[in-house]
Amino acid sequence: MEKKVSVKVCLGTTCFVMGSANLQELIDMVPKKYGDKVDVSGVPCLGLCSIDWEFSKAPYVKVDDDVIKEATVEKVLKAIDDKLAAMK
Template structure:
């Protein structure tokens, strides 16, 4: 197996482990969470940067002190493969989401919900 493929698989597994840890931590605070953000962890979204979006949103949540109000979750395919990353906010799909515009799309949704 080529080294580049091995490295990509390692990144994917690190991403899955990170999402699992987020899930476990969120189980403890689920009663206080007001907004749930789901991020697709499928292979198509991973290639488009969903692992980087997870890190970006973890940092955004921390910087804005939203840990008690916003929950990140991993999710399976949302059928957005040709339209962008699969990201939902309280069940509503953020259409056309990319690594580069996800915060801009997310902020109005959070302001409306919080």
């Protein structure tokens, strides 16, 4: 089976307030850009904001098992590109 990169955009309250609303465009953009090589979904709180709250680095996005802090569309696309490059 072909390996896929999994992208989880946190849409929990903290991440949402800290800007994950902007990241929702990834949910449309990623399938258009990468086709079925990448699965992207919005998920409820990943539980990271409570651990890291003091130095809050929300919004968080998970790309496979890697956590991207203070995620932006650019950072997430870069992480996906790195993962896909590493799979080849």
